[in-house]
Amino acid sequence: GKYKVYNLCSERLYDASLFEGKVACFPFDDHNCPPIQLVISFCQSAYSWLKEDIENVVVVHCKAGKARTGLMISSLLVYLKFFPTAEESIEYYNQKRCVDGKGLILPSQIRYVKYFERILTYFNGENQPPRRCMLRGFRLHRCPYWIRPSITVSNHNGVLFSTKKHPRTKELMPEDFWFSAPKKGIMVFALPGEPGLAEVAGDFKIQFHDRQGDFYCWLNTTMMENRVTLNPTDFDDFDK
Numbered sequence: 001g002k003y004k005v006y007n008l009c010s011e012r013l014y015d016a017s018l019f020e021g022k023v024a025c026f027p028f029d030d031h032n033c034p035p036i037q038l039v040i041s042f043c044q045s046a047y048s049w050l051k052e053d054i055e056n057v058v059v060v061h062c063k064a065g066k067a068r069t070g071l072m073i074s075s076l077l078v079y080l081k082f083f084p085t086a087e088e089s090i091e092y093y094n095q096k097r098c099v100d101g102k103g104l105i106l107p108s109q110i111r112y113v114k115y116f117e118r119i120l121t122y123f124n125g126e127n128q129p130p131r132r133c134m135l136r137g138f139r140l141h142r143c144p145y146w147i148r149p150s151i152t153v154s155n156h157n158g159v160l161f162s163t164k165k166h167p168r169t170k171e172l173m174p175e176d177f178w179f180s181a182p183k184k185g186i187m188v189f190a191l192p193g194e195p196g197l198a199e200v201a202g203d204f205k206i207q208f209h210d211r212q213g214d215f216y217c218w219l220n221t222t223m224m225e226n227r228v229t230l231n232p233t234d235f236d237d238f239d240k
Contacts, residue, residue: 003056039075074104169191203218204220
């Protein structure tokens with residue numbers, strides 16, 4: 001057959017001989033974002049296969065075939081110039097994939113398709129050297145008094161910073177390391193006297209944990225400003 005299977009699951013692999021060896025793996029975790037380079041490499045690989053023969057098709061799957069698949073398919077449709085923008089590509093995918101139109105809905109995964117669109121537009125599809133940044137702290141604006149989360153910052157290689165492990169915060173309850181800014185309604189977390197919380201470069205994840213559950217987001221230093229303001233709708237799982 002003139003097909004090639006793309007497996008996006010990090011949970012499990014399978015015997016490629018079941019599909020005549022025509023399997024490529026671009027794995028990343030469910031409910032998360034891949035490294036930007038993985039999106040670029042996937043699109044290049046799929047394009048290379050599709051242009052070999054007009055009858056060639058790609059079969060892309062993850063576990064449920066919705067979110068991770070949606071991120072990669074939406075990116076591919078922009079790469080192949082089916083759509084000029086990430087937004088239009090995602091909307092098309094959601095309409096075609098799910099009756100309720102909710103295939104790709106996690107804010108971070110949508111953000112990464114938009115990052116990819118910018119790489120195509122401004123950098124000719126080439127991944128840029130990661131910009132190194134020092135993460136200095138967080139501010140919570142107009143946040144309910146009961147949300148005083150602990151914090152974990154990580155990348156694809158592991159944890160970079162955790163309030164549960166840092167010597168200055170590990171013995172404290174989260175409500176004890178957030179302090180009120182002079183301006184009413186703002187809570188601040190920082191470590192005075194230290195250069196910052198963690199150095200980040202490229203893709204990184206900020207995860208907040210509180211009694212109600214976890215909410216988190218993926219960002220990329222090369223694609224963002226030095227100061228980033230995120231609304232509740234920019235976080236994954238905030239509404240839970």
